[in-house]
Structure formats: C-alpha cells, structure tokens
Amino acid sequence: MIAWERIRTVLLDMDGTLLDLRFDNYFWNEYLPDRWGSSLGLDPGAARTELMARIARRVGTLDWYCIDFWSRELGVDVMALKADIDHMIVYRPHAEEFLHRLFASGRQVVMVTNAHRKLLTLKIERTGIDRYFHHIVSSHDYGAPKEIAAFWERLEAEFRFERANTLLIDDNLTVLRMARDYGIGHLLTIAEPDSGVVGRDTAEFAAIDSFMHILP
Template sequence: MPRLAWSTIDTVLLDMDGTLLDLHYDNHFWLEHLPQRYAQLHGVSLAMAQLELQPLFTDNAGKLNWYCLDFWTRELNIPVRELKLETADLIALRPDADTFLAAIQRAGKRVIMITNAHRDSLSLKLERIELAPYFERLISSHDYGYPKENAQFWDALQADIGFDPARSLFIDDTLPVLRSAQAYGVKHLLAVCEPDSRKGAKDTEEFEAVGDYRELIAGL
C-alpha cells in the first residue's frame, strides 16, 4: 500500500465510477442489462443483440461517445437513461470511500471530481450516493468535449481550475486515463486495486494501486 507524502499534495483529483463507486453497476448495465433490453426492445435474440453491439462498443471505447448517453440513445434507438434507472439499486459506494473523502476535506485539500460519466449518469448516482458535499467541483469530461484519455482534457481542466500538476494526486481505475494524466505531468498517481467488487483484483501494471482507503489517509 503506497504511503503518500501529503505535505506535497494540494489538489486531489478523483474519478467516480470504479474509484469512489463500485464499478459493478456500470459493468452489469453495459455488459448484461443493456444487451438484454436491446434484444427485447428490438425483437432479436440476445446473441444477435451482442453481435450488433460489440463492434459499436469496440469502435467507441475510450472516446467521448463511449460515455455519452445521448449518443447511445440515438445509435441504439433505445431509452438509455430510463434503462439505467432499472438497475439503479446496484449503485454503491466503494468501501470507506466516504471516510477518505471526509479526511482529505478536513485536511484542507482541494478536492475535485473529474469523471467521464455523462451528466445524466452523474446526476443519477449523486441522487443515490451523497458525494457532492465533499467536492469543490464536479466536472464531467462532457463539459470540455474531450474524454480524460485525451491530452486536450487536461489542457481544458487547467484552464478551468488552475491546478499545479506537480502538487496533485489523481486516482482513477482506468489505466489509459492514468497514462494521459502522467503525460500531462500529474505527479502523484494511483490506480484502483478492485474497481468492480464482483471481479476481484485487477492488474494495474506500472501504477501503484489503492486497496484500502483507510490506509491511504495515514499520515494525512
């Protein structure tokens, strides 16, 4: 478990899905629930639905469209927002994420959420999990027109909030996003050991990973 030099960190940038919230909700929705409902609404088999959806998922992975509910509603001709409500009971906080948020807020750190989630997804989750009070800002990459994987996202973030990358901590569960932040110069980077509670630990490759938020605030 990494020990952070908190005295060298002013700004804490945090992802939402898979970092603060259990990624099981999103994985279940996109990989299981949506294909099933797509099959029902279009009158095709589940196997055919998966065959139709897979190329679209592959083509849009890592792009802003991947995270855009408006895009998928148009592309698939199904009411994606309404379908996401059908599984909203699965939205859950990762263990001790709120303890971590409260601690860094008390310590006077600048705490900002940066998520690729569409504003409608963000609103849905904030209605069920009280995260907003912990943050100075809640920023969706859709506000800027670039996903976090894109270098232009970080330029837009800098122009918006004026942070020092060398004195910032960023935690995210997506490795291409962490690499994008690293290329921009964000010094303190952490992946997430187990973003989906049903899938076990993941390989975070070159990045140290947080497994227990209580240990992360040691020395704060």
Template sequence: MDGTLLDLHFDNYFWLQHLPQRYAEHRGITLDEANRQLHQWFNEKRGTLNWYCLDHWRELVDMDLLPLKREVGARISERPQAKQFLQFLADKGKRRVLITNAHRAGLALKFSQTGIADQLDLVISSHDYGYPKEHPQFWRHLYRVLPCSPQRALFIDDSEPVLRAAGEFGIGQLLGISQPDSCGPMQSHTAAPLLRCFSQLMSDA
C-alpha cells in the same frame, strides 16, 4: 468516479447484462445477436467521448438509457470508505475535485443514489470540454479552468489509459484502483501504484 469512488459493478452489470437484454427485447432479436451488435459498438467507441455519452448511445440503440439505468439503480453504491476518505480530505483542508468521463445525466442519477456530491468541492465532466480524460486536450482544458501545480496534485483513477494520460500531462502523484468492480477481478498494470482501499491513504497521511 466509477470504479474509484463508486463500485464499477453497477456499470459493468448495466452494459454487459441489463442493456443487452433490454436491447434484444426492443429489437426482437436473440440475446446473442444483441451482444454481438453491442460489443461491436463497444470496440468502436471505447476511449472516445462517445463511449461515455448517453445521448450518443440513445441514438445507437434507439432507447433512452436513463430509465433503463434506473431499473437497476439499486446496484449503485460507493466503494468502501469512499465517503470517509472524502471527509478525511476535507478535514485536512484539501480541495476535492471530481474529474469524470461520466455524462452529466448519469452523474445526476448516481449522485441522487449516493449523496457523494455533498462531499465534493467541484465536479468536472469531460463532456464539458469535448474530450475524454484519455485525450491530451482534456488535460489542457482542465489546467486552464483549474489552475494548480500538477506536480503536487493527487489523481486517483481506475483506468490505465487515463492514468497514463494524466502522467504524460505532468500529474505528479497517481494511484490506480486494484479492484474497481467488487465482483470483478483484481487489476494489474504499471501505469501507477494500485490502491486496495482508502484506509491506506488515511493511515499513511
């Protein structure tokens, strides 16, 4: 979702700028000290389910993250043409399944800001299974509840490790996102072809 249907700018801004400032204020430490502590945790948690778990981060920083996210919630936005693409899929009779590492509480906030939930047929969070999308077990659980032909499925994601895990499971059609954060750099990797905008898929179909 984040970096695919939604602009990753909100998440990057929250975790790299807003949270460090609020954590420094909460702990009575300098911003540099707050960044050092948070980045240590980032490096330890990245790629695990706890990396995406708001309950886990609440315990670490001793603050409820949802109110902090709401403070900058105006930055939550869809990527260009995301809603048009979802409608395009519906018009083609395709099932639109959101498979995300996002915590359910964070999902609710972003859905309330964007309304994209109305254009999805099913929403699956990795927290439902206890494994992030980077882990093979996630895909095994997914296949049990979402029977389909993996070779025929199209999976779009902004994360290279996630795309590689999906490919190893057998998802036949993979696409990455060339610029998940509208204010960030272009991506470059070999896990999957990179998509610049959804109009490429709508015009090629």
C-alpha cells in the same frame, strides 16, 4: 503510499474509483443487451455481440461515455434503463470515509469524470457524493475525454493547480498514462474497480484495494 504533505489538489475519478463499477459493467454487459435485444427480437447473446462491437468502435472517444449518443444509436432510453437498476450504485469500500476526511483536510478536491451529466445527476441523487467536492467536472463539459491532452489543458486552465503537487486517483490506466504524460505528479489506481471481478493487472501503477490504506 501517498506523501500527503506534498499534495495540494486531489483529482478523483468516480466510476470504478469511488463508486463500484459493478453497476456500470452489469448494465452494459448484461442488462442493456437483454433489454435492447428483446426490443429487436434478438436473443441476449446475439444482442450482446452486436452491442459490444458498436461500443468497441467508440472506445476512447466522448461518444463512448455519452448517454445521448447511445440512446440515439440504439433507439432506447438509456437513462430510464439505468434508473431501473440504480440500487446497484454504491460506494467502494471505505470511499465515503476517505472523502469525508479528505474534504476536511483543506485541500482542493475536484471530481474528474467521463460520466455524462445525466448519469452524474443520477449517481449524485443516489449517493450524495457531491457534498465531498469543491468542484465536479465532466469531460462532456470540455468536449474532450480524459484520455486526451485537451481535457487536461482545459482543467488546468480552469483550476490553476500545480501539476507536481496534484494527486490523481483513477481506475482507468489509459487516463493515468495521459495524466502522467501531462505532468501530474502523483498517480494511484484501484486494484478491484468492480466488486464482481477479483484482482487485475495495474501495470506500472501503484494500486489500493481499500481507501483505508490512504486516509489523509
């Protein structure tokens, strides 16, 4: 599935790729609406409907991923609420073994995530995932989400990778399409980013359900 002999740089997403997206989906779809709704006297269903409408208006923008934005928008401490359920932050199947092998392979390994730096810190504290990367880049560092070309331009300017010899693994199909358009040579996605949701259509992209299938 991956011609490792051709790969010199590996770009890896975090949420839904290396870490189980169940934490994030549960937080935004259930935990936050419940807590936010309670603070406003709304029932969970009404709170969720209102929150999803606000989120939908920000899809594809940096605000969508910004902890500070949502704390201001909703009048709650989003990071404190995330910390309430941080026991749900876990690796996807065999992801840590894959990272260990990859880091030892001599290739440049870079995390590329849309996660806000505050959330990234929480997940590093919980998993120790930073030990497996030469560099960690949040799209907030560049002021542009991975869904737009400006992110990739900044990334390439900083790390000088060869597009044809670079692999990106990401669960976000919109991000993969942007990376493909930018010229990233090797692309792979995840069949089940959220352990609570069985299967999905990954469109034109090859997908894995376990990192055991692509150990370098």
